[in-house]
Amino acid sequence: CRRRAMSPAAAVRGLALAALLVLSPAASTRQARRPNVVLILTDDQDVCLGGMTPLKKTNALIAQMGITFLNAYVPSALCCPSRASILTGKYPHNHHVVNNTLEGNCSSKLWQKIQEPYTFPALLKTMCGYQTFFAGKYLNEYGAEDAGGVGHVPPGWSFWYALEKNSKYYNYTLSVNGKARRHGENYSVDYLTDVLANMSLDFLEYKSNFEPFFMMISTPAPHSPWTAAPQYTKSFQNVSAPRNSNFNIHGKNKHWLIRQAKTPMTNSSIQFLDDAYRKRWQTLLSVDDLIEKLVKKLELNGELDNTYIFYTSDNGFHTGQFSLPIDKRQLYEFDIKVPLLVRGPGIKPNQTNKMLVANIDLGPTILDIAGYDLNKTQMDGMSLLPLLRGDKNVTWRSDFLVEYQGEGYNGSDPTCPGLGPGVTHCFPDCVCEDSYNNTYACVRTLSTTWDLQYCEFDDREVFVEVYNLTADPHQIDNIAKTIDQEILEKMNYRLMMLQSCSGATCRTPGVFDPGYRFDPRLMFSNHGVRARRFSAQTL
Numbered sequence: 001c002r003r004r005a006m007s008p009a010a011a012v013r014g015l016a017l018a019a020l021l022v023l024s025p026a027a028s029t030r031q032a033r034r035p036n037v038v039l040i041l042t043d044d045q046d047v048c049l050g051g052m053t054p055l056k057k058t059n060a061l062i063a064q065m066g067i068t069f070l071n072a073y074v075p076s077a078l079c080c081p082s083r084a085s086i087l088t089g090k091y092p093h094n095h096h097v098v099n100n101t102l103e104g105n106c107s108s109k110l111w112q113k114i115q116e117p118y119t120f121p122a123l124l125k126t127m128c129g130y131q132t133f134f135a136g137k138y139l140n141e142y143g144a145e146d147a148g149g150v151g152h153v154p155p156g157w158s159f160w161y162a163l164e165k166n167s168k169y170y171n172y173t174l175s176v177n178g179k180a181r182r183h184g185e186n187y188s189v190d191y192l193t194d195v196l197a198n199m200s201l202d203f204l205e206y207k208s209n210f211e212p213f214f215m216m217i218s219t220p221a222p223h224s225p226w227t228a229a230p231q232y233t234k235s236f237q238n239v240s241a242p243r244n245s246n247f248n249i250h251g252k253n254k255h256w257l258i259r260q261a262k263t264p265m266t267n268s269s270i271q272f273l274d275d276a277y278r279k280r281w282q283t284l285l286s287v288d289d290l291i292e293k294l295v296k297k298l299e300l301n302g303e304l305d306n307t308y309i310f311y312t313s314d315n316g317f318h319t320g321q322f323s324l325p326i327d328k329r330q331l332y333e334f335d336i337k338v339p340l341l342v343r344g345p346g347i348k349p350n351q352t353n354k355m356l357v358a359n360i361d362l363g364p365t366i367l368d369i370a371g372y373d374l375n376k377t378q379m380d381g382m383s384l385l386p387l388l389r390g391d392k393n394v395t396w397r398s399d400f401l402v403e404y405q406g407e408g409y410n411g412s413d414p415t416c417p418g419l420g421p422g423v424t425h426c427f428p429d430c431v432c433e434d435s436y437n438n439t440y441a442c443v444r445t446l447s448t449t450w451d452l453q454y455c456e457f458d459d460r461e462v463f464v465e466v467y468n469l470t471a472d473p474h475q476i477d478n479i480a481k482t483i484d485q486e487i488l489e490k491m492n493y494r495l496m497m498l499q500s501c502s503g504a505t506c507r508t509p510g511v512f513d514p515g516y517r518f519d520p521r522l523m524f525s526n527h528g529v530r531a532r533r534f535s536a537q538t539l
């Protein structure tokens with residue numbers, strides 16, 4: 001989408017063409033009609049446990065008018081690493097954001113220096129001439145004083161309305177193009193989801209009509225503290241968390257962190273997670289209102305038919321699965337699978353797609369829509385545009401990488417000092433959701449013959465979990481000790497390959513693809529791919 005320098009003769013012809021365009025409004029309109037893009041990103045919204053159910057308007061206005069991806073995933077089930085993957089189009093081992101702390105590279109000065117200049121919004125603005133608008137939660141440590149405070153505006157944003165730190169609904173600070181604006185607790189002017197909606201409508205009202213635009217609207221919902229708008233606090237009173245087959249059971253044959261959860265859960269824990277589940281749905285009703293207002297405004301402006309709208313979340317969530325009360329960050333489907341809905345030019349209504357897609361694909365897709373040459377990027381993901389258009393005979397991936405570095409520290413969690421050092425995010429009954437050695441990497445495979453997940457933990461056990469999701473969709477039975485040894489070896493090698501991939505090498509054939517090549521000797525060769533520890537030492 002970047003123009004080349006013209007010769008003098010071409011410049012003269014260009015001036016003549018420009019004169020014709022001035023005289024021809026229709027031609028001028030056609031010239032200016034590069035597609036607009038809107039990306040709505042929610043916070044901690046699952047898809048496996050009914051997270052899309054409250055969003056009736058969103059379903060009608062996006063899903064029914066476009067395409068729903070049934071197998072959309074994130075490469076890390078935690079806010080900051082996942083959001084960094086969206087912005088960069090890279091796996092965590094390539095953007096080096098490993099958790100939600102400054103030390104884990106979340107909005108750190110290193111991130112700002114190395115990664116931010118090359119995010120897809122930066123390329124859209126500088127190389128493609130897009131107006132770019134951001135409103136909402138950026139990265140969990142954005143606004144930290146040690147990393148420039150709210151005065152730091154990342155490159156690539158024409159309009160910047162970013163939340164300081166993590167999700168809130170009231171009593172927060174926004175960076176308004178680098179200036180701090182404090183909000184209180186008056187619903188009519190401060191409720192963050194509504195504030196984001198109003199800012200978005202204002203942008204659509206007053207933006208330039210001579211340039212295409214990109215909007216990223218990042219809501220706090222349905223993240224804790226789950227503060228619903230007043231009109232929705234009585235909604236879903238009879239709703240409780242789903243009691244599926246992995247609810248409130250012992251995580252047998254799983255990593256020790258899952259096995260330590262107390263089964264059965266206490267009545268107070270179940271009541272707490274049911275309450276959280278209801279409140280999460282209540283907060284999403286305001287997101288549904290935002291979507292409706294946005295679509296109506298685009299339609300009123302005559303821009304809806306030329307605008308792609310993407311709807312997704314940064315990670316999933318669990319409520320009682322394997323007796324873990326509430327959180328994300330685990331390797332299972334409920335935490336790594338997310339909603340992904342898209343409508344826009346050339347997308348037929350009421351479609352579903354079963355291809356394996358990931359949030360590292362969003363950046364390449366949006367750049368592709370803008371006409372940018374993806375070969376000029378170092379992104380790991382793939383453009384979804386052929387899938388959105390319904391192209392035939394598209395060659396697509398059959399696997400992708402999931403990686404996570406456990407949070408934990410040398411001290412004990414103050415909630416449960418008796419558990420010793422290394423655990424964190426513990427509940428009053430001393431069930432902990434994370435630990436320093438809850439560090440794992442997985443290959444998630446979805447091919448014509450296999451629906452498989454293979455995971456290795458970076459701990460003293462080198463613990464392995466393997467699930468056949470065709471036979472066991474809720475991932476109850478770890479088959480690591482019974483699956484065919486040849487498959488185990490191939491998956492181990494594929495995992496090592498993906499953990500060291502970059503750019504195009506992240507898109508090579510998977511284990512069950514016709515073009516896959518496996519040489520067992522490389523697993524034991526000093527010249528072969530070596531497993532690498534996914535740790536802060538890679539920063």
